[in-house]
Amino acid sequence: MxxxxxxxxxxxxxxxxxxxPDPGHGRTRVHTGPVGSHPYVLLGLGNNxxxxxxxxxxxxxxxxxxxIANYGEWQPLAREAIWQYKSDRLRSIMIIGHSLGxxxxxxxxxxxxxxxxxxxxxxxxxxxxxxxxxxxVRRPVIIRPTAGExxxxxxxxxxxxxxxxxxxxxxxxxxxxxx
Numbered sequence: 005m006x007x008x009x010x011x012x013x014x015x016x017x018x019x020x021x022x023x024x025p026d027p028g029h030g031r032t033r034v035h036t037g038p039v040g041s042h043p044y045v046l047l048g049l050g051n052n053x054x055x056x057x058x059x060x061x062x063x064x065x066x067x068x069x070x071x072i073a074n075y076g077e078w079q080p081l082a083r084e085a086i087w088q089y090k091s092d093r094l095r096s097i098m099i100i101g102h103s104l105g106x107x108x109x110x111x112x113x114x115x116x117x118x119x120x121x122x123x124x125x126x127x128x129x130x131x132x133x134x135x136x137x138x139x140x141v142r143r144p145v146i147i148r149p150t151a152g153e154x155x156x157x158x159x160x161x162x163x164x165x166x167x168x169x170x171x172x173x174x175x176x177x178x179x180x181x182x183x
Contacts, residue, residue, distance in 0.1 A: 040096060041068055041069075041097075041098060041124070042068070042070070042071070042085070042088070042094050042098070043060065043070045043098040043099070043100055043125075043170055044070075044073070044081055044098070044099045044100070044109075044112065045059070045060035045073070045101070045105075046074070046075045046077075046078060046099065046100065046101035046102075046106075046108045046109050047072065047073070047075060047102065047105050048075060048102045048104045049075070049104050052103075052156070053102035053103060053105060053129075054157075054159060055159040055160050056072075056100075056159050057072050059167070060100075062167070063171070066171070068170075068171075075101065075103075075107070075108035076108070078108040078109070078111055078112040078115075079112075079115070082112045082115040082116055085097050085116060086115075086116060086119045086121050089116075089121045090119075090121070096124045097116065097121065097123050098124050098125040099112050099123060099127070100125075100127040100128075101128055101129065102128075102129040102130065102131075102158070103131070103132050103155065105129075106128035106129055106130060107128075107132050107133035109126060109127070109128055109131070110126065110131065110134035110137065110138070111134070113137070113138045113140065113141050114138040116138075117139060117140035120140075121140065122141075122142060123140055123141045123142065124142050124143065125141075125143045125145065126144045127145045127147070127166065127169055127170070128144075128145070128146050128147070129159055130147070130148050130149055130155050131146065145169055147162050147165075147166075
């Protein structure tokens with residue numbers, strides 16, 4: 005085989021790799037030994053939650069094991085969280101979601117409620133498709149766009165506040181749900 009043919013085949017493989025969607029896109033998992041807190045970050049449709057993956061990675065860099073996933077993965081994540089909590093590998097669960105991920109966050113919290121697992125924080129950013137906050141949620145926070153914000157800028161507009169909620173920093177404004 006000529007070097008030209010080998011080069012073309014190599015380029016075709018590289019192009020195919022980048023053209024195929026990655027089923028784990030946006031998903032980051034960190035699971036090592038017993039954990040105190042674990043945030044689950046659920047992204048919106050097409051993983052289009054600008055800044056939320058980066059926010060999840062930033063929280064992970066602070067030493068807090070974090071899972072970042074698409075909203076459609078909430079069911080296996082709920083099963084995993086239930087198993088980890090009931091096997092004493094996890095003490096505190098936080099669920100953060102944007103858009104359809106916000107609705108999925110409420111669904112995940114409800115699934116944990118059915119299994120008797122508490123949720124420390126349920127943070128929903130302009131949620132789509134949710135009905136109510138389950139009774140197992142200790143601290144629900146609902147952030148919707150206000151003047152000057154839109155569905156996609158809500159994350160950037162509230163980034164510091166979100167970090168404060170997750171890290172438990174006192175003095176974060178906007179405690180509790182917003183209408």
